[in-house]
Amino acid sequence: MSPTLFSLLLKEQNLTTWEGFCVPYTATGRLLAQETNNRRLATVGLGRTTFDRWSSGTWCGRPRGEAAQILERMFGRPADVLFAPTPEMHATSVAAGPVAELVGSRWSTSRLLFPAGGPSGTWEIAGRRRLDGTSAAVRVLPVVRRGEAVNAEGLGQDDRSDLEGFLRPARRGFVVGVEERLGDLDLYVREAASARRSGRAVPQAEVLSIPSAYLLDDLTYGILWALTQLDDGLLADDHVLDSERHMIATYLSLPRSAPSRLLVDLGAVGSGWMGSAFCARHIRKQLADASEVPTFWTREQSGEEAAPWLFFKHKLDYLQALTRFHSGSTQTVRVFCLPETEVARSERYERVLLLLAIALMERLGIRVRVMPRPEYSAVDGVALVPGHRAVVANWVRVPDGALWAANSTTARGDLRTYASAFADALGNDVLAGADGPTGRLRRLAGYLDLDWVWLTSRCRALGEHGVAGLVRPRSRLLTVRALDETLLFLGNLTSDR
Structure with missing residues (x-):
């Protein structure tokens, strides 16, 4: 006889x-x-012999009266179900505790909470220095990998109904498939909305499928971690951002600006989006009549700061607009200042995001240089047209509580200062001597302590399936198109492996 549900839930x-x-x-x-105003429930005791009989897994009776009410409240199931044999239980249950422990130990910015040890709970995601954090619903279930997919097979009717109930609400949620392999756990993630739309959702089908490319590791976690926080942050500020868009046009008419964040009631992500959107338009406007190829200095130093390059729609539009300076013999150069101390303090998934942002630029024909010297961290975000103009546009690590700090200068002293910084970046470039985008990105992976073969292999697999099934944006201000194309670009790079 199969053990009772009660005995399995105890374990x-x-x-x-x-x-x-x-x-x-x-x-x-x-x-x-x-x-219930039933005082007897507060005094119900439980003898050791009774507990041993209940927990044996073979007892054929069931508790009654107040004892049954307490057990039904504890486990959320009728007493006759709790003490009935469960032939399907081994195939459809998974212990949530080990999953929560595994995720928490791998990623300090994540915490899975499962009330009463059940399969459904909350995924709390914390930011580090720039993002505010968010949360989502989560449901774990056992899966079996078969080729390029992992499947939740043999779900019983109750499990299918329960999973359908989890997938139905419009709120953000994630299904986490759990496969035990050689004493370890492999986790696979799919957004609930994707599973609901896939046509393979329960209970109409017997199988819930998750692409094996959605294995939860530093690549997929970094994407999920950044996109959910950016998306929820923008949705929280959606009304204010829409009503305050006029600010950008107003300040574009000024030669310099540094408006206070106190002017608008925005969170960290909303403030960042507005600052980034203004800076992109400011640079495009100031470079509209430029005939010489500009060089760019970028202030992002972590995956948290660089993630907007991958997801903000206006960022992609901005980079594509600047490709007008590219030709068969010229390309723009963009400098990142990435001191070793900053690299060392970043989590691995953040370093993956940083490399993806730089790979996006290399894919668009932008030559990236990496300056390792920390004293250059304070250099402005700037577009320099050598000998003519420096367009300053800061929104990352802007001092004094400003949304952004922008300027355009033709002063010779300023031009010489910026030109000197670019010359030093050329002389200290971590990526110098590497051949083409493949060589530069592979060398960057080494500098960031990322395994190149693992990274390109995972990017190829994820790019072929697309990010939207893993996690998709809800805000109209975000996109995953640039990221999907960058994943395929990285995955298809040829080099010695």
Whole structure:
């Protein structure tokens, strides 16, 4: 005979001892007594012999009266279901505790919370220095990998109904497939909305499928971590951003500007979007009549700061507009200042995001240089037309609580200062001597302590499936198109492996 559901749930929730079980059992009885005004529920006891009989997994009876009410409240199922044999339970249950421990140990910015040890809970995602954090619903279930897909097979009717209920709401949620391999756990992630739209959602089908490319590792976690925070941050500020768009046009008419964040009621992401959008338009306007090829200095130093390059729509439009300076013999150059100390303090998934942002630029024909010297971290974000004009546009690490700090100068002293910084970047370039985008990006991966073969292989697999099934933006201000193209670009680079 198969074990009872009750005995399996005790193992999942680590309540297999009489002493450990009595604590939540007694607390639930007291809570029910207050809710139902039945004082007897607060005094219901549980003997060791009774618990041993219940937990044996083979007992054919079921508790009644107040004991049954307490158990039903604790586990969310009728008593006759709790104490019935469960032939499907081994195939459809998964212990949420080990999954939460694994995610928390791998990524310090994540925490999975599963009330009462059940399969559904909350995924809390924290920012580091620039992002505010967010949360999403999460549902874990066991899966089996078969080729390029992992499938949740043999779901019972109750499990299919439960999963359908999880997928139905419009809120953001993630399904996490769990496969045990050689004593370890492999996790696969798919956004609930994607599973709901796929045509393979339960209960109409017997299988919920997740592409194996959606394996949860530093590539997929970094993307999920950044996009959910940017997306939820922009949605929270959507009304204010729409009503305050006129600010950008107003300040574009001024030669210099540094408006205070106090002018608009925006969160960190909304403020960042507005600053970034203004700076992009400011540079395009100031370079509209430029005939010489400009060079650019970029202030982003971490994956958290660089993620907007991958997702903000206006960022992609801005980079593509500047390709007018490219020809068969010329290309723009963009400098990143990435000191070793900043690299060392970044998590691996953040370094992956940083490399993806730089790969995006190389894909568009922009030659990237990396300055490692920390004293250059304070150099402005600037577009320099040598000998003519310097267009300053800062929105990353802007001092004094400003949304952005922008200027355009033709002063010779300023031009010489910026030109000197670019010359020093040329002389200290970490990527100097590397041949083409492949060589530069491979050398950058080494500088960021990322495994090149792993990175390109994972990018190729993820790019072939697309990011939207893993996590897709809801804000109209975001896109994953540039990221999908960059993943395929990286995945298809040829080099010695």
